[in-house]
Amino acid sequence: MRLSKRMKKMEDKELLRLMELADDPNMISFAGGFPSPETYPLKEIKESFLAVLERYGQEALSYSSTSGFSPLRAKIANRMNEKYSTSLTEDEVIITSGSQQALDMSGMLFIDKGDMILCETPSYLGALNIFKAYGAEFLEVPTDSKGIIPEALEEKVRKYGDRIKMAYVIPDFQNPTCRCWTVERRKEFINIMKHYDIAILEDSAYSDITYEEMNRPPLISLDERGQVINCGSFSKIFCPGFRVAWICTKKQMIEKYMMLKPSIDLSSSSINQRMIDMYLEKFSLDHHISQIIELYRRRRDLALETMKMYFPDSVEFDKPKGGLFAWIRLPDNKNARELLELALERKVAFVPGGSFYSKNGKENEFRLNYSNMPEDKIVKGIKILGEILTVFLR
Amino acid sequence: MRLSKRMKKMEDKELLRLMELADDPNMISFAGGFPSPETYPLKEIKESFLAVLERYGQEALSYSSTSGFSPLRAKIANRMNEKYSTSLTEDEVIITSGSQQALDMSGMLFIDKGDMILCETPSYLGALNIFKAYGAEFLEVPTDSKGIIPEALEEKVRKYGDRIKMAYVIPDFQNPTCRCWTVERRKEFINIMKHYDIAILEDSAYSDITYEEMNRPPLISLDERGQVINCGSFSKIFCPGFRVAWICTKKQMIEKYMMLKPSIDLSSSSINQRMIDMYLEKFSLDHHISQIIELYRRRRDLALETMKMYFPDSVEFDKPKGGLFAWIRLPDNKNARELLELALERKVAFVPGGSFYSKNGKENEFRLNYSNMPEDKIVKGIKILGEILTVFLR
Numbered sequence: 001m002r003l004s005k006r007m008k009k010m011e012d013k014e015l016l017r018l019m020e021l022a023d024d025p026n027m028i029s030f031a032g033g034f035p036s037p038e039t040y041p042l043k044e045i046k047e048s049f050l051a052v053l054e055r056y057g058q059e060a061l062s063y064s065s066t067s068g069f070s071p072l073r074a075k076i077a078n079r080m081n082e083k084y085s086t087s088l089t090e091d092e093v094i095i096t097s098g099s100q101q102a103l104d105m106s107g108m109l110f111i112d113k114g115d116m117i118l119c120e121t122p123s124y125l126g127a128l129n130i131f132k133a134y135g136a137e138f139l140e141v142p143t144d145s146k147g148i149i150p151e152a153l154e155e156k157v158r159k160y161g162d163r164i165k166m167a168y169v170i171p172d173f174q175n176p177t178c179r180c181w182t183v184e185r186r187k188e189f190i191n192i193m194k195h196y197d198i199a200i201l202e203d204s205a206y207s208d209i210t211y212e213e214m215n216r217p218p219l220i221s222l223d224e225r226g227q228v229i230n231c232g233s234f235s236k237i238f239c240p241g242f243r244v245a246w247i248c249t250k251k252q253m254i255e256k257y258m259m260l261k262p263s264i265d266l267s268s269s270s271i272n273q274r275m276i277d278m279y280l281e282k283f284s285l286d287h288h289i290s291q292i293i294e295l296y297r298r299r300r301d302l303a304l305e306t307m308k309m310y311f312p313d314s315v316e317f318d319k320p321k322g323g324l325f326a327w328i329r330l331p332d333n334k335n336a337r338e339l340l341e342l343a344l345e346r347k348v349a350f351v352p353g354g355s356f357y358s359k360n361g362k363e364n365e366f367r368l369n370y371s372n373m374p375e376d377k378i379v380k381g382i383k384i385l386g387e388i389l390t391v392f393l394r
Numbered sequence: 395m396r397l398s399k400r401m402k403k404m405e406d407k408e409l410l411r412l413m414e415l416a417d418d419p420n421m422i423s424f425a426g427g428f429p430s431p432e433t434y435p436l437k438e439i440k441e442s443f444l445a446v447l448e449r450y451g452q453e454a455l456s457y458s459s460t461s462g463f464s465p466l467r468a469k470i471a472n473r474m475n476e477k478y479s480t481s482l483t484e485d486e487v488i489i490t491s492g493s494q495q496a497l498d499m500s501g502m503l504f505i506d507k508g509d510m511i512l513c514e515t516p517s518y519l520g521a522l523n524i525f526k527a528y529g530a531e532f533l534e535v536p537t538d539s540k541g542i543i544p545e546a547l548e549e550k551v552r553k554y555g556d557r558i559k560m561a562y563v564i565p566d567f568q569n570p571t572c573r574c575w576t577v578e579r580r581k582e583f584i585n586i587m588k589h590y591d592i593a594i595l596e597d598s599a600y601s602d603i604t605y606e607e608m609n610r611p612p613l614i615s616l617d618e619r620g621q622v623i624n625c626g627s628f629s630k631i632f633c634p635g636f637r638v639a640w641i642c643t644k645k646q647m648i649e650k651y652m653m654l655k656p657s658i659d660l661s662s663s664s665i666n667q668r669m670i671d672m673y674l675e676k677f678s679l680d681h682h683i684s685q686i687i688e689l690y691r692r693r694r695d696l697a698l699e700t701m702k703m704y705f706p707d708s709v710e711f712d713k714p715k716g717g718l719f720a721w722i723r724l725p726d727n728k729n730a731r732e733l734l735e736l737a738l739e740r741k742v743a744f745v746p747g748g749s750f751y752s753k754n755g756k757e758n759e760f761r762l763n764y765s766n767m768p769e770d771k772i773v774k775g776i777k778i779l780g781e782i783l784t785v786f787l788r
Binding site (some may be wrong): 001002003004005006007010020032034037038040042045046049050053057058059060061062063064065066097098100101104108109110111112115126129130133134165166197198199227235239240241242243253256259260262263264265266267268269270271272 | 395396397398399400401404414426428431432434436439440443444447451452453454455456457458459460491492494495498502503504505506509520523524527528559560591592593621629633634635636637647650653654656657658659660661662663664665666
């Protein structure tokens with residue numbers, strides 16, 4: 001059969017391959033962006049589920065409303081308001097089936113073929129892939145350890161202004177680099193962008209996974225124009241298996257997303273939304289998150305110590321202050337895709353950094369996830385990588 | 395902010411309005427395509443859920459694989475093979491988040507702006523809406539009480555052949571008309587289509603809801619070319635709140651859908667897939683379906699008797715042999731959208747037929763769902779409609 005032209009752009013099977021690597025039980029996988037299953041609160045989920053069936057009966061098994069379960073939307077708004085001094089209402093929240101769906105919907109909502117999306121470089125490959133499917137071109141803005149670089153941003157938006165429909169950014173513990181924008185950079189970003197008619201899609205999937213106290217107001221809390229669309233998710237801080245995430249933005253924009261939702265999946269799972277709502281009612285999500293953070297901090301420290309011990313000196317990496325990844329740089333002339341093939345032979349997986357560039361980018365970096373594997377496999381996998389690197393970089 | 399051009403095509407808020415009408419507890423709604431919540435097997439679902447947590451533990455709360463939970467895919471393939479003598483394997487099944495997602499994915503997979511989709515007229519508005527979003531134009535093929543008309547089909551495909559990428563059809567208890575294609579028409583359809591390089595998307599969402607024994611082989615069972623993509627769903631025969639549906643087609647085509655899935659929602663809910671799989675293992679879905687059918691048959695009969703009693707003689711309708719809807723025709727010069735406004739004032743809702751035509755279609759028809767409302771509301775609502783119609787048609 002004859003396929004659409006956009007399928008040619010989707011032939012990059014990187015994300016599919018990642019999901020499949022993660023499924024192989026013999027693989028030591030540092031590839032996915034997966035939380036650690038041992039953190040999923042089984043007992044509390046069981047209790048919440050039984051309470052949902054008790055309270056709502058069959059209603060919990062029907063279609064959800066388009067915007068999502070209203071008490072859950074109210075709790076998400078309240079949590080944002082408490083943490084970030086926003087003043088969101090439940091009408092400014094729509095539930096999505098995972099935050100990947102929020103990205104897909106944003107592509108559908110904004111992008112026509114040839115439109116430009118402004119993004120950090122590198123950026124989340126799952127976002128780049130779906131935006132490509134809608135025909136987007138990417139305007140890459142260089143990023144340093146403090147976040148997106150204001151001078152570079154200003155130059156790009158001034159030059160391409162009208163062609164740019166959307167900016168896609170991940171200010172907190174960016175995927176893949178784990179960088180966190182400074183407060184100043186956030187303010188400068190908003191101050192520049194407020195002069196342009198460009199939607200700002202702020203991906204906050206990793207915001208809660210932070211290893212030190214930091215002031216990092218989300219862009220939506222600095223936005224006076226109603227320009228920011230903030231996406232969050234329960235996948236990293238609770239469980240990914242429910243596929244419940246959300247978008248926060250002005251009501252007028254939420255209504256646009258609501259026009260799309262019935263056409264793409266009618267509604268998100270009503271029972272899953274109620275189960276999370278009940279969990280939030282009966283238990284403390286923030287206490288749960290603090291436990292996850294302790295675990296991931298230990299794994300981060302272990303991964304970094306092991307890397308320091310076994311990786312050759314020419315391999316560079318920083319200590320991430322939040323998120324699930326370490327971002328590793330090889331010498332300029334080395335290709336991480338070649339390294340991956342060697343690693344896979346020894347049943348160790350990661351993601352080559354080149355996949356995170358929208359155009360031809362650097363090939364000497366890779367992303368290593370430290371949250372998903374148990375401690376013994378972290379040590380074993382990094383030792384193996386160290387052995388391979390020692391030969392590979394010789 | 396500036397939106398994509400496709401949003402103009404999605405401004406038809408019909409489906410959104412339906413979902414919202416259905417949410418109003420004071421409304422007697424014949425509008426949705428919703429099953430009846432009292433049929434959802436609460437006790438068995440609770441038991442299945444507990445068994446899932448027992449057997450799989452935290453694994454049940456992780457991301458699912460891209461194609462879906464393997465034992466569930468195998469059960470879906472087996473059920474198709476037993477019922478329809480197909481020879482599907484689990485590799486020829488992919489799980490989707492509701493069958494609306496299967497439609498969205500099919501649009502993404504096949505449709506470029508200006509491509510033609512061949513469809514019955516009228517057809518499911520949720521499919522027309524999402525295909526429009528991908529820039530499809532529609533080639534409407536007239537349908538009579540036996541199904542799509544072969545002579546009309548042949549003329550259209552011969553004339554437009556190369557421009558047609560996909561045919562979208564609902565042979566079983568079509569939404570909205572509830573017509574069921576005869577075996578001959580199915581064979582004639584396949585015999586014509588096999589000469590063209592056109593994908594056939596067969597929507598079987600209502601196939602199991604049948605009130606009389608009928609031989610109605612799905613198109614996929616007649617397909618020797620690997621041309622048919624069959625979509626089915628647990629929403630109408632189990633519960634819609636889990637958002638679990640499926641696509642069956644040749645492995646080569648499943649792989650194309652798998653390339654899309656990570657970009658649109660990563661994967662469908664793993665716990666929901668496991669819960670349905672466990673239900674299928676422990677209980678008899680077919681026994682459950684037979685109970686649903688008994689209930690809907692009673693409601694169909696009650697709705698039709700009440701309509702005969704209270705609707706003016708100039709209002710026409712047939713007795714549906716399956717599915718969830720009655721399709722009602724007013725005299726040619728009457729507009730069902732005007733009727734709806736009068737009905738909504740008295741808290742009764744249905745869907746005007748005009749919404750189911752891809753182009754400007756007939757406005758004198760409407761769709762009435764009889765599965766979702768309890769018996770007393772069916773009688774009360776139809777009596778009110780009868781009173782309104784008596785004045786409206788005077």
